[in-house]
Amino acid sequence: MLLxxxxxxRLGGRPKALLTLRGRLFVDAAAEALRAAGCAPVHVVLGAGAAEVRARARLTGCEVVENADWETGMGSSLRAGLATLPxxxxxxxxALVDQPRVGAAAMRRVAAAFTGPHVLAAAAYGGERGHPVLIGSAHFGGVRAAARGDAGARGYLRGREVTLVECGDVGAPDDVDEPGDLIDLPS
Known part of the structure; x- marks a missing residue:
């Protein structure tokens, strides 16, 4: 699932899905990374600029979900996406669209931690928990109930056993939140 x-x-109101790196939209690169990691179907949760994202992005084969409450934060997008899963x-x-240096290799590693519906796992970078996060289906209801604001699943995961999967050698969790963050990305 791609949020x-x-x-x-903080980027001047540019929807993050429409940012580009090396000529590719962030949303296209992240959806492709999820597919390359073996995820199917890929659910993409859109909000800001959803009509433009649909028009410009190549999301063929993805389940596109529109979150009308996107302005309330990541929690609403997580709830919307989880509600559409079969x-x-x-x-x-x-995975998060604003982390272009988290690619298929990190996603594949975390996905490989799947052991059943009770699994909770997350990428780690230098031992620090990051994204992507693997949420077993036994936790979907609890995550939906707890996901609020920009914290996403953080409150639900706190105090639970989460398997950390080191990914620092294949990715980096850098968020693109401000214009200067775009300058620091490798070209």
Whole structure:
């Protein structure tokens, strides 16, 4: 699942899904990384600029979900995305569109931590928990109930056993939140 609804307030109001790196939209690169990691179907949660993202992005084969409440924060996008998963889904690998240096290799490693519906796992970078996060289906209801504001699943995960999967050698968790963050990305 790709959370791609952010409006980029600190980026001058440019929807994060429409940012580009090496000529590719962030949303296209992240959705492709999830597919390359073995995730299917890929659910993409849109919000800010959803009509433009649909028009410009190449999301063929993705389940596109529009979050009308995207302005309330990542929690609403997580709830919207989880609500669209089929009852047969064993887990959801949740990635963020504004982390272009988290690629398929990190996603694949975290997805490989799947052991069943009770799994909770997350990428770690130098021992610090980051994204993507693998949420087993036994936790979907609890995560939906707890996800508020920009904290996403953080409150739900606090105090629970989360398997950390080191990914610092294959990715970096750098968020793109401000214009200077774009300058620091490798070209």
């Amino acid at each position: 791609a609804a952010g409006g980029g307030r 009852g047969t889904a064993g887990a959801a690998l949740v």
